[in-house]
Amino acid sequence: MTLKVRVHRFDPSVEQTAHFETFHIPIPFGEKWSVLDALDYIHFHLDSSLSYYRHSACTRGVCARCVAQVNGKAAILCEYLVPEHGEILLEPPPGKKVVKDLVGK
Template sequence: MKTSYDLTLNIRRYDPYQNRTWVQTYQLEAGRIMRFVDLFRKINDEQDATLAWGSSCEHGQCGSCSVRINGKPMLACELLVENAVNEFGSTTFFIEPLPVASVVRDLVIDTDQAYARIDQVKPYIISPRQPAADGEAHQISPEELDRYVDATRCINCFCCSAACIASHDTFLGPNAMLAAIVRVMDPREDEKQQRLETIYSENGVYRCHSSQACSFVCPKEIDVAHFMALAKQGAITSS
């Protein structure tokens, strides 16, 4: 079993002070189970302290380390070196920021700008359904929960939006649509109309091209395209 690899990382850099973009090449030896966030840290420690990249939890739950590797949006904290070599059949990788918002520096994007699309759909319960008169909390049956529980695992890493072939100028994006769809399907939410108006708006679900790229790249393995199809069919309203 090969224990280490000689890697070439071609990383798209951006210096906001000089407004300059370039691709910088780094050569490094890495163990087979090192993650790509470990590679970025290794570069910072041993070669170039100026390389900027994002991370927080590094456990695949926050989405802040999302980048595009050889054209595929991925979480840098989940991708192991050996898996990357096997998936792409190469030890050379081109790494760039996700194209869903302005670049702040190198691999870091403006997350406030990216989240603005999510904010438009109000990804929270607006009008909670009132509990029963006896004071018991509102309960969700297993059948109701099964309809949409997979969609609740979305971490808003924006990988699906980066892979989406619809225009970012005219489409709110698959993760924003998913956030709205979840709340429409949630029987605890009484306010459905606002969300339905957003889902079926000019920038809503009908801008989806049904390429299923969102499902293909989702690191949480959510079938995003399935929920988009349900919305197009009008099959998302809970009882």
């Protein structure tokens, strides 16, 4: 199964405007992946320049630092499960200044 992930990309230190980039993620049949798992796949297999928040000691919905928008709604990325196929849209956390890609402050 393949999931299409459209990701907000923006590096304000070198770009004037944001854009979206599309990645295709092969989700193994029957596996439950979080959005954070999908972002890790992108980072480690497709584009290591993608920026997103990951707290390696958490990843269980405790710290709430991995919040971003999934399909236009705020979500905790390490808990939000993605579908095995279809499409999702990822944007930075609402109400925050974009530092890079999906990271806001």
